[in-house]
Amino acid sequence: MEAGNHTGVSEFLLLGLSEDPELQPLIFGLFLSIYLVTVLGNLLIILTISSDSHLHTPMYFFLSNLSFVDICFISTTVPKMLVNIQAQSKDISYIGCLTQVCFFTLFSGMDNCLLTVMAYDRFVAICHPLHYNVIMNPRLCNLLILISWVIIFCISLLHILLMVQLTFCIGTEIPHFFCELAQIIKLASSDTLINNISLYVATALLSVFPLTGILFSYSQIVSTLTRMSSAGGKYKAFSTCGSHLSAVSLYYGTGLGVYLSSAVTHSSKRSCIASVMYTVITPMLNPFIYSLRNKDVKGALGRLLSRASSCL
Numbered sequence: 597m598e599a600g601n602h603t604g605v606s607e608f609l610l611l612g613l614s615e616d617p618e619l620q621p622l623i624f625g626l627f628l629s630i631y632l633v634t635v636l637g638n639l640l641i642i643l644t645i646s647s648d649s650h651l652h653t654p655m656y657f658f659l660s661n662l663s664f665v666d667i668c669f670i671s672t673t674v675p676k677m678l679v680n681i682q683a684q685s686k687d688i689s690y691i692g693c694l695t696q697v698c699f700f701t702l703f704s705g706m707d708n709c710l711l712t713v714m715a716y717d718r719f720v721a722i723c724h725p726l727h728y729n730v731i732m733n734p735r736l737c738n739l740l741i742l743i744s745w746v747i748i749f750c751i752s753l754l755h756i757l758l759m760v761q762l763t764f765c766i767g768t769e770i771p772h773f774f775c776e777l778a779q780i781i782k783l784a785s786s787d788t789l790i791n792n793i794s795l796y797v798a799t800a801l802l803s804v805f806p807l808t809g810i811l812f813s814y815s816q817i818v819s820t821l822t823r824m825s826s827a828g829g830k831y832k833a834f835s836t837c838g839s840h841l842s843a844v845s846l847y848y849g850t851g852l853g854v855y856l857s858s859a860v861t862h863s864s865k866r867s868c869i870a871s872v873m874y875t876v877i878t879p880m881l882n883p884f885i886y887s888l889r890n891k892d893v894k895g896a897l898g899r900l901l902s903r904a905s906s907c908l
Contacts, residue, residue, distance in 0.1 A: 608693050608780075609686040609769045612677065613868060624681045630880050631674045637883030638663035640897070648896035654717050654732040655836075656893075659886060661741060662710045662843075666879035669703035672696055673774035673875055693775040697759060698752045700875075701777065705748035705802045711847060712806040713740050714840050719813040722833050723820045751798050758791050772868050774875070803851070810844055842885045850874040 613623055641663040645651045673696065680686060688696070720731050755777060762784040772779050781791045817837065824830050850873040887893050 605690055605764045605766060605768065607687050607689050608764075608775065609767065610677070610680060610688050610773060610775070611686065611769055611771050612680065612773045613872070620681050620684075624678060627674055627876070628678055630876055631670060631678070634670050634876075634880040634883075635667055637880065637887075638667045641883050641886060641893070644893060644897045644900050647900055651892060651896055654737050655714070655721070657737055658710055658714045658717060658741075662707070662714070663883065665703050665706045665710060666882055668699070669707065670876060670879045672699040672703060677773045688770075688775065693770075693780070694756055694759065696775040697777050697780065698756050700774065701752040701755055701798070702748050704875075705751060705798075706744060707847060708802050708806040709744035709748065711840070711844055712809045713744070715810040715813040715844070718837050718840060719816055721836065722817050748802070751801065754794060755791075755798065758794055762786050762788065762791065772871070776871070803848075807848060814841075839886045839890050843882055846881060846885070847874075847878050850878055 614620075642660045645656045645660045676688065676692070676696070680688075717732060721728050724731065759777070759780065762781070763786040764783060765785055768783050770776075770779055770783065778795060781788045781795065784791070814837070817834075821830050821833055824833070887897055
């Protein structure tokens with residue numbers, strides 16, 4: 597790497613998960629398979645919900661949005677990695693890196709917001725069932741989604757505006773398979789105080805506050821369930837939360853794992869591998885979580901597949 601700052605740097609180098617040439621075909625095949633399963637699985641969830649009138653409820657409206665965001669989330673990082681492996685290249689343009697940072701922040705933030713909104717939906721359904729249809733009306737549902745997009749877009753745009761002020765050395769190497777904002781800030785050769793402050797504030801807004809909202813919603817749900825006298829009612833009410841709880845546990849569990857691995861170890865490779873769970877595996881598993889643990893989705897999926905097979 598050449599010394600000195602270069603304000604007009606045109607590209608970065610993504611080191612990827614491994615520099616071993618013998619592992620590249622295996623990594624390519626594995627991530628291509630994961631990407632295809634993720635896209636097809638989430639598309640199937642969206643198609644199932646849109647084609648079945650029984651699933652035209654707030655809960656499944658938010659789920660279809662989550663599936664769309666998961667497709668976009670994984671499409672932000674994996675295709676570029678696959679192209680680089682196939683071309684035996686590590687390059688990513690400066691504009692391409694900015695675009696990855698912007699969309700990664702946008703879609704990861706939307707994941708947080710959607711999981712929080714879905715927790716609120718379950719809170720209203722279980723704690724205020726008689727007022728559910730009044731509270732969770734289509735206007736409020738659309739408004740919650742719109743507000744989430746606007747807030748996350750503004751945060752993403754702020755990160756980009758701050759990032760373009762940074763300077764980097766020529767041939768800067770990013771020890772990751774995509775342009776992660778925290779890694780890029782570390783590699784900058786200019787002052788990054790404002791960038792770090794904005795990163796911590798955004799982490800609080802997009803992770804801590806949503807998780808607090810989710811925990812509060814479920815504390816109220818558990819409190820309501822304990823007051824129910826019917827064991828069948830408790831099971832039925834809590835079963836509607838099972839898929840969402842699994843998704844929340846997976847998303848925040850893997851995210852926390854990435855954070856802890858970065859804090860405990862100074863190995864960028866280990867942090868990079870740990871982030872695969874958060875950025876790649878979680879979007880792939882969400883369709884399975886919601887299709888295998890949800891009777892309504894399984895039933896609608898079965899009807900969709902039976903109609904598709906009869907048309908062949």
